[in-house]
Amino acid sequence: MKNNQIISIENVIKRFPMGKGEFTALDGVDLTFGKGEFAGFVGPSGSGKTTLLNVIGSLDTPTQGKATVLGQSVGDLSEKNAARLRNEHLGFIFQTYNLLPVYTVFENVEFPLLLLKMPAADRGKAVLDALEWVGLSDKEKSKPAQLSGGECQRVAIARAMVKKPKIVLADEPTANLDAKNSHRILQTMETLNAELQTTFLFATHDDKVIRYLHRKITLEDGRVAGDEV
Amino acid sequence: MKNAMLLFSIKGLLRDRSRSLFPILMVSAGAFLCVCLHSSMKGTVTDMVDSAARFDTGHVKIMTRVYNELADQMPNDLALMGVGNLLEKLKRKHPDMIWTPRIKFGGLLDIPDENGLTRTQGPVFGIGVDMSARHSPDTKILNLEKALVRGRMPGHKTEILISDSFARKLDLKIGETATLLGSTMYGATTTYNFKVAGTVRFGMTPLDRSTMIADIDDVRMALDMADSAGEIMGYTNDMLYDDKRMTGIADAFNRDFADPDDEFEPVMQSLGEQGMMRDLLRLVNVMVAIVVSIFVFAMSVVLWNAGLMNGIRRYGEIGVRLAMGESKGGLYRSMIVESVCIGIAGSALGTAAGLAVSYWLQQNGIDFSSMMQKSAILRSSVWRAQVTSVSYYIGFLPGVFASVIGTMFAGIGIYRRQTSQLFRELEV
Numbered sequence: 001m002k003n004n005q006i007i008s009i010e011n012v013i014k015r016f017p018m019g020k021g022e023f024t025a026l027d028g029v030d031l032t033f034g035k036g037e038f039a040g041f042v043g044p045s046g047s048g049k050t051t052l053l054n055v056i057g058s059l060d061t062p063t064q065g066k067a068t069v070l071g072q073s074v075g076d077l078s079e080k081n082a083a084r085l086r087n088e089h090l091g092f093i094f095q096t097y098n099l100l101p102v103y104t105v106f107e108n109v110e111f112p113l114l115l116l117k118m119p120a121a122d123r124g125k126a127v128l129d130a131l132e133w134v135g136l137s138d139k140e141k142s143k144p145a146q147l148s149g150g151e152c153q154r155v156a157i158a159r160a161m162v163k164k165p166k167i168v169l170a171d172e173p174t175a176n177l178d179a180k181n182s183h184r185i186l187q188t189m190e191t192l193n194a195e196l197q198t199t200f201l202f203a204t205h206d207d208k209v210i211r212y213l214h215r216k217i218t219l220e221d222g223r224v225a226g227d228e229v
Numbered sequence: 230m231k232n233a234m235l236l237f238s239i240k241g242l243l244r245d246r247s248r249s250l251f252p253i254l255m256v257s258a259g260a261f262l263c264v265c266l267h268s269s270m271k272g273t274v275t276d277m278v279d280s281a282a283r284f285d286t287g288h289v290k291i292m293t294r295v296y297n298e299l300a301d302q303m304p305n306d307l308a309l310m311g312v313g314n315l316l317e318k319l320k321r322k323h324p325d326m327i328w329t330p331r332i333k334f335g336g337l338l339d340i341p342d343e344n345g346l347t348r349t350q351g352p353v354f355g356i357g358v359d360m361s362a363r364h365s366p367d368t369k370i371l372n373l374e375k376a377l378v379r380g381r382m383p384g385h386k387t388e389i390l391i392s393d394s395f396a397r398k399l400d401l402k403i404g405e406t407a408t409l410l411g412s413t414m415y416g417a418t419t420t421y422n423f424k425v426a427g428t429v430r431f432g433m434t435p436l437d438r439s440t441m442i443a444d445i446d447d448v449r450m451a452l453d454m455a456d457s458a459g460e461i462m463g464y465t466n467d468m469l470y471d472d473k474r475m476t477g478i479a480d481a482f483n484r485d486f487a488d489p490d491d492e493f494e495p496v497m498q499s500l501g502e503q504g505m506m507r508d509l510l511r512l513v514n515v516m517v518a519i520v521v522s523i524f525v526f527a528m529s530v531v532l533w534n535a536g537l538m539n540g541i542r543r544y545g546e547i548g549v550r551l552a553m554g555e556s557k558g559g560l561y562r563s564m565i566v567e568s569v570c571i572g573i574a575g576s577a578l579g580t581a582a583g584l585a586v587s588y589w590l591q592q593n594g595i596d597f598s599s600m601m602q603k604s605a606i607l608r609s610s611v612w613r614a615q616v617t618s619v620s621y622y623i624g625f626l627p628g629v630f631a632s633v634i635g636t637m638f639a640g641i642g643i644y645r646r647q648t649s650q651l652f653r654e655l656e657v
Contacts, residue, residue: 059552080556087554098549102244107237112553114234123233159553 004034006166006199007056012065014051014222025051027222028065033201035166038193039215040202048222049203050171056201057090057169058082070166087115091160091198093170097152099144099159105131106140109158116163130162134188150181154188161192167199174206186212238563242570247542249571252535256575256632257582259528260624264583265614267517267623272591272615274513278470278506280433283370284356286503287462288326288475291315291482295492296459303333305414305452305459309495312458323478325466327366330458332357332448336411338391338441340399349399355409355441357448357458370464373429373442379403380427387421387447393428395439401425407441413453421451432596432611463497472507475499521627528631529638536568536639547643561640568636569629576628583624590614 014026026048033039041049054060055067058074059082067074070089077085086092091112099108109130113123131137134154144152153173160168170189174182190212193200202209210216218226242249282288292300296307309315312330319328338353358367360383368374374382378393380403391401401407402425409421423443430437449455463478465471482497501507550560594613 057552080558083551083554083556085554086552090554092549092552094549094552096545098545100241100546100549102241103237107240111237111550114237115553115555115559120233 004036005032006035006070007031007033007201008066008068009052009056010066010068012052012055012062012067014048014055014060015063025222026055026062029219029222029224031217031224031227033199035199036193036197037215038190038200038213039217040204040209040213041217041219042205042210042213043219043225044205046221047219049205049219051222052219053169053171053201053203056167057092058085087112088163089166091163091165091168093153093156093160093168093173095172095175097144097149097156097176099152099155101144103143104140105136105142105144105147105155105158108144108155109162112159112163126162127158130158133161133192134158148181149177150184153177153181153185157185157188157192161196161198164196165198167201169201169203171203172206173202174204174209179208182206182208234563235566238567239570242567248539248567249574252532252539252568252571252632253575253578255531255535256528256572256628257579259524259631260576260579260628261583261586262579263521263524263624263627264580264620265586266520268583268587268614268616268620269590269612270513270517271617271620272587272613274510275615276613278500278510279468281504281506282464282468282470282500283372284431284433284436286498286500286506287460288465288470289463289479289482289497289499290503291319291461291463291495291497292459293493294496297496297498303335303459305332305334305454305457306416307493308332308414308454308457308459309461310457310493312461313456315495316461319461319463323463326478327370327464327466328461329359329367329370329464330445330461331367332445332452332454332457332459334411334448334452334459336409338395338399338439339408339410340401341406341408350410351395351399351439353395353409353439353441355443355448357443357445360442360444361446366464370462370468371442372431376429376431378428378430380425383426383444385424385426386444387423388426388444389423389447390427390429390442391425392437392440393430394437395441396425396428398439403427409441409451411452413451414457415453417453419451419453421447423447461495470500472499472501472510476501517623521623525627525631525634528627529634532568532632532635533638534635536564536636537642539639551643557643561643564636564640564643565633568632572629572632575632576625579628580621580624584616584620587614587616587620591616 009029009031012026012029015022015024029052041052043049055062055074056069058069058077061075069085072085106127109127110123113126128137131140134157136151136154136158139147139151147155174185177185186209189200192198202213204210216228217224293307293309296304299307316328316330334355336353336355337350339350340348342348358371359365360368373390383389405425407423407425409423411419413419449457476499479497479499486494488494547560591614594611596611
């Protein structure tokens with residue numbers, strides 16, 4: 001890794017079988033990301049945003065080229081090691097929050113720490129800290145069904161941030177939120193990015209999100225069409 | 230830390246009823262059926278064995294070889310002789326067992342009017358048992374005092390008990406005379422007057438139809454069978470049949486009297502060797518095993534299906550957990566742990582309910598006498614279950630097993646899931 005560089009994408013090509021042929025989702029993408037970046041992939045549907053996020057998140061592997069995340073080549077990771085990389089260093093935020101409905105806010109945020117086998121006392125403190133970051137300390141005992149959409153996404157952010165991951169990957173995090181809640185969420189993430197030096201990578205075509213990005217990478221037909229800071 | 234994850238899973242189970250309540254009810258129902266089925270089959274067989282032993286086969290039975298071959302015809306002309314001596318020997322050799330002689334006989338029971346002419350008559354099946362002693366073992370073995378419906382136990386010579394329905398059919402009153410018309414051991418015709426002391430009902434249709442029970446000494450007088458008996462019954466003191474032990478006793482006895490040329494030599498048979506009782510017991514055990522296997526298979530399929538439906542419902546949760554870095558193996562194991570919890574809870578509940586119902590059936594039973602009017606099977610018409618040590622786990626283990634197997638099949642889907650699709654799937 002060069003200096004602060006934590007993600008390196010080198011000539012990554014990703015093809016999916018489609019009918020009798022293939023569909024190229026990523027077509028020779030070269031990118032690097034440093035620690036603490038607040039960047040996003042923008043572009044129309046089918047441009048390869050989510051596929052690139054999948055590769056960086058070790059959920060998928062490149063067909064060609066090399067993707068290195070935190071010094072580990074994603075294409076060479078076993079299923080188990082990919083899971084470990086996600087568990088220890090990556091946080092995910094989804095468009096539809098995907099909170100576990102039968103658990104309380106506290107328990108939802110606590111879950112990644114259980115996977116990390118963190119002691120109970122440390123877990124409790126970390127969860128309360130995460131809830132304080134997103135301004136939901138008073139909701140720790142609530143269930144997801146008792147929260148608004150904005151609150152649910154803030155819980156999802158707390159869940160992604162509670163283990164202080166090096167990278168957070170967010171796919172259309174504001175798609176289900178109104179403007180007010182979207183700004184609040186993005187401000188929260190921007191603050192966490194500044195305070196914890198966590199790298200945030202977004203996949204979005206929402207202008208509200210794009211305005212907050214410190215670096216905007218435009219994808220078109222699986223290629224990088226623009227990279228603006 | 231594993232405990233924390235386990236606690237997390239259990240919390241989810243307790244709060245998510247569709248994830249726990251339905252599968253628990255399914256497993257409970259299966260375990261309940263298994264326990265009830267086993268207990269009722271066990272009760273039925275035990276009752277059949279017990280009834281057969283008390284009235285027909287004993288735990289062991291001694292007859293002459295030739296009587297044994299024609300036992301269905303009650304051939305008293307082929308009966309054992311020198312019974313007193315043989316009984317003494319048996320009591321000396323097996324003091325821990327009860328030995329009692331019996332004579333079964335058939336004939337016509339004639340009820341005379343005040344002029345001594347036939348008022349009514351009917352065919353009768355008779356049993357001569359030892360009722361002379363104050364504490365006769367046969368009185369207890371045949372539960373005669375409990376079976377008494379009208380009148381009293383015979384206390385004097387020639388007094389008999391008669392089945393209650395037979396007495397009503399003949400319009401026979403307590404204290405009236407009944408004359409047995411039959412044949413002696415030597416083929417001569419005999420008539421012998423008895424006096425009805427009481428009526429009995431055993432709850433076994435073949436015995437309740439037209440039976441008379443007389444003291445064996447009176448029967449010996451009537452049938453000219455001095456110091457003879459058709460059969461000598463042997464029972465364990467606790468009245469519990471032990472096939473291995475009884476077969477051993479019978480084999481040892483038969484070795485002592487091994488003269489194949491003498492057809493009047495006594496031969497001893499255990500209950501298992503008579504009337505295919507052992508085959509019946511084996512058949513029942515096989516049936517129980519088949520029923521339990523079918524239950525496990527059916528429950529596994531049902532729970533597999535429930536697991537698949539649950540997997541669809543929890544698709545998002547499973548996806549998030551995979552995305553957050555839980556390994557597929559870890560997720561699969563946590564589902565297995567959940568299924569073990571469900572299996573244990575459901576099985577415990579079902580077993581408890583099954584045992585409660587079985588205990589009730591053991592204590593109270595269900596009277597099927599009205600449906601067994603023409604039955605020829607020597608068994609109680611009150612159907613009872615029997616709770617044994619096996620009843621405590623016969624439903625429990627298959628319940629847990631079925632739950633785990635069902636989840637294992639359903640959980641295979643986790644391994645088939647493409648993590649590369651998680652973002653798309655979770656945003657649907």
